[in-house]
Amino acid sequence: MNWLNNWTRPSRLKAKGIIGMNRRNIYYIGRYNDRRLxxxxxxxxxxxxxxxxxxxxxxxxxxxxxxxxxxxxIASMLPRHAGFVVKPAKGSGGKGILVVDKADDGGxxxxxxxxxxxxxxxxxxxxxLSGLYSLGGSPDVAVVxxxxxxxxxxxxxxxxxxxxxxxxVFKGYPVxxxxxLSTAASDGKANLHQGAVGVxxxxxxxxxxxxxxxxxxxxxxxxxxxxxASLVVPQWDTLLxxxxxxxxxxxxxxxxxxxxxxxxxxxxxxxxxxxxxxxxQMTNGEGLRRRLDLIEEQPNNLPPAERVAFAQRHFARxxxxxxxAARRSV
Amino acid sequence: xxxxxxxxxxxxxxxxxxxMTAHRHFQFEIPWxxxxxxxxxxxxxxxxxxxxEGPVSVDFALPSQQQGFRVLTENxxxxxxxxxxxxxxxxxxxxxxxxxxxxxQQLYYSxxxxxxxxxxxxxxxxxxxxSATAWERPYETAASQIxxxxxxxxxxxATFARELIRDVNGEQQxxxxxxxxxxxxxxxxxxxxxxxxxxxxxxxxxxxxxDGRRRQTLSPWLQVFSQDESQQWLFNPETGExxxxxxxxxxxxxxxxxxxxxxxxxxRVTFSMLTHSQPAAAAVRNHGSDDTLLNFSIHSLPLEEQAxxxxxxxxxxxxxxxxxxxxxxxxxxxxxxxxxxIALAFxxxxxxxxxxxxxxxxxxxxxxxxxxxxxxxxLVARVSAVIITVIAIISVFSVIAYRxxxxxxxxxxxxxxxxxxWTIERMSILWEEEGPREVLIQGGGSLMTAVIVYxxxxxxxxxxxxxxxxxxxxxxMALILLLGNYTGYRLLELRRFKPITDDEPDT
Numbered sequence: 156m157n158w159l160n161n162w163t164r165p166s167r168l169k170a171k172g173i174i175g176m177n178r179r180n181i182y183y184i185g186r187y188n189d190r191r192l193x194x195x196x197x198x199x200x201x202x203x204x205x206x207x208x209x210x211x212x213x214x215x216x217x218x219x220x221x222x223x224x225x226x227x228x229i230a231s232m233l234p235r236h237a238g239f240v241v242k243p244a245k246g247s248g249g250k251g252i253l254v255v256d257k258a259d260d261g262g263x264x265x266x267x268x269x270x271x272x273x274x275x276x277x278x279x280x281x282x283x284l285s286g287l288y289s290l291g292g293s294p295d296v297a298v299v300x301x302x303x304x305x306x307x308x309x310x311x312x313x314x315x316x317x318x319x320x321x322x323x324v325f326k327g328y329p330v331x332x333x334x335x336l337s338t339a340a341s342d343g344k345a346n347l348h349q350g351a352v353g354v355x356x357x358x359x360x361x362x363x364x365x366x367x368x369x370x371x372x373x374x375x376x377x378x379x380x381x382x383x384a385s386l387v388v389p390q391w392d393t394l395l396x397x398x399x400x401x402x403x404x405x406x407x408x409x410x411x412x413x414x415x416x417x418x419x420x421x422x423x424x425x426x427x428x429x430x431x432x433x434x435x436q437m438t439n440g441e442g443l444r445r446r447l448d449l450i451e452e453q454p455n456n457l458p459p460a461e462r463v464a465f466a467q468r469h470f471a472r473x474x475x476x477x478x479x480a481a482r483r484s485v
Numbered sequence: 486x487x488x489x490x491x492x493x494x495x496x497x498x499x500x501x502x503x504x505m506t507a508h509r510h511f512q513f514e515i516p517w518x519x520x521x522x523x524x525x526x527x528x529x530x531x532x533x534x535x536x537x538e539g540p541v542s543v544d545f546a547l548p549s550q551q552q553g554f555r556v557l558t559e560n561x562x563x564x565x566x567x568x569x570x571x572x573x574x575x576x577x578x579x580x581x582x583x584x585x586x587x588x589x590q591q592l593y594y595s596x597x598x599x600x601x602x603x604x605x606x607x608x609x610x611x612x613x614x615x616s617a618t619a620w621e622r623p624y625e626t627a628a629s630q631i632x633x634x635x636x637x638x639x640x641x642x643a644t645f646a647r648e649l650i651r652d653v654n655g656e657q658q659x660x661x662x663x664x665x666x667x668x669x670x671x672x673x674x675x676x677x678x679x680x681x682x683x684x685x686x687x688x689x690x691x692x693x694x695x696d697g698r699r700r701q702t703l704s705p706w707l708q709v710f711s712q713d714e715s716q717q718w719l720f721n722p723e724t725g726e727x728x729x730x731x732x733x734x735x736x737x738x739x740x741x742x743x744x745x746x747x748x749x750x751x752x753r754v755t756f757s758m759l760t761h762s763q764p765a766a767a768a769v770r771n772h773g774s775d776d777t778l779l780n781f782s783i784h785s786l787p788l789e790e791q792a793x794x795x796x797x798x799x800x801x802x803x804x805x806x807x808x809x810x811x812x813x814x815x816x817x818x819x820x821x822x823x824x825x826x827i828a829l830a831f832x833x834x835x836x837x838x839x840x841x842x843x844x845x846x847x848x849x850x851x852x853x854x855x856x857x858x859x860x861x862x863x864l865v866a867r868v869s870a871v872i873i874t875v876i877a878i879i880s881v882f883s884v885i886a887y888r889x890x891x892x893x894x895x896x897x898x899x900x901x902x903x904x905x906x907w908t909i910e911r912m913s914i915l916w917e918e919e920g921p922r923e924v925l926i927q928g929g930g931s932l933m934t935a936v937i938v939y940x941x942x943x944x945x946x947x948x949x950x951x952x953x954x955x956x957x958x959x960x961x962m963a964l965i966l967l968l969g970n971y972t973g974y975r976l977l978e979l980r981r982f983k984p985i986t987d988d989e990p991d992t
Contacts (some may be wrong), residue, residue, distance in 0.1 A: 178972040
């Protein structure tokens, strides 16, 4: 009966407050997310324009390319000496994102150091327009935006990629958060099922609660060997406020917000998700159920700052990670 | 948000579905199991007469649905005759007509009768009391004495009729009866005596069914009504026994003549019969002539459409299996209902051939699609190219299989090509985006689902039930609606979320 060890009982999951796919779909997405609002978050360009009208910080928009004709004239749009990012508006899971670190007279350079010519960039944009990266292959729009100057303090916790912070926002209240750190196993992508490390974040302080890779607890980043216990997200309150105000912006009741930390501009909204996954429960070692039940009883019309304060008051937790000092003394 | 309307709809669907199913089972004796056998009688009536060289009209009584029997099909053989069926409150009749007939003529009528214990006859109006015709002198006293005697020894119409039959035909036969029988036929005499005592009754004709008998004739039986006409009884005029024997088929139950021939003479009708068992499903298929909206049935359609519906009605079963596997188990498939279509193809190809064919097509398709992705095409063009590729693969495999003498290989053409192309396209994208592992998970999930759906749809019991009980569709609908309301964990989530419960002591 060895294989039974890999399974648990429904009663134990329920005691932990774990939410399953069926419950998420019926109770939360079905009831709180109006389908007519989905295009606001499925199209990153719409999200970005909407965010600007609501004073929510996002990477600055340099321009968009909508037609194959526009591809030819892209050179005039690109910044002369700074880095930039080209991404498909309807892409998903980070596909089709081209990051250019530096631009000089000779051409362009990716973060890895690989050189690109203007023709390479034009081909990439053309692919985006023909729907190579969009859901269902529908024709798409290429979005060019400024490069995020990634917060230095986080560099030790990631391998190549940009770590992002996912906050689940329910009825405008931030409910649970995690950070996704790319690893060599995940090939620089912040995708948990490909081997990125998920770190549960304490709602009150922004401290790391617990690290998980491939669903198993881990204490350190597998590549940089940096201790996860010391991980603290800077400007945590600002980040939560930003996430909470996405509710007013979209009207979606059950929302996954993906943020990044910029060196100069602080927390920025990267993209929104109307069907956020359930892996965040694994990285926090806690089910969403209790928190969502509590929020359901709360009033609807509080301003974002009060909602954030409420969440920080009620969802504070102690880290399960052991600091190196404590580990030595044991 | 109240869930009341939802449960109301589910409840109504369930009740309606169960009621329709039960109605089909009890009213039409459609069995729950496909293998059950039903007894069917084939009865053939041969009418012979000598035509008088002129126009002829033959009027013949036909059996109707009655206690114990249901008419399945009927045929006639009568070349050169015009034929019309008529039905009135006394029963059904066939009417043959011709302008010119000479010599001995033969007309055939045959009926298939299903032995159906639950079948009931339609209510028939009782006959009018014959106006009292005067008896001739010596008979009048004899008649009234017989009536008097039987009346005293009886309590109601049924027992009165029994006593009367015994007095006329049985061992109690007395002088009076013997006198009357010199003048009258026994059965007619009994009816006349009954009418004189204000008891409604008539002579009906029936056939005793015995396997393999030929040249049988109808025998007259007595039908006696209670005083308030709510009840009727059948009596054997020979013995006075009450009730209809199981093997007794009422041929004419309206008190009319069985056979009337105008323009001919020497007419008579003889019957031959045999019984055989046939699968209930086949017996059921021959129903349908009396279908109303309530017993709305696919079986009233032509055979070709029936065969089509047999498959169509299986699709909800496939859908239910897919919903079960996705909502309760959590299996990932590529394309929600693609497995159902693949399973439908498996039904045509048989399982092993189907699996091999599917794997061959998808594998070769993936290789070619992989090359197409280098060409950087627009989606519609790319999928169209894959469709043509799939058709080419199917053609090549069919030819190769045929050359090698593998006729099973030819069934590969039953695969839905457009669906296969989309499957290849989706798997190819999945490969690029998530890697071969995910392709194996989703492809394997789809294939496993398809096999389970196939096993469910190819089950003889399932085929029998879905095809013969349309109410089952409503039950399936209710089940699927209920599953759409399920918010519990999926089976595979018990594994996925297992690590969370690890750090807690087992309680």
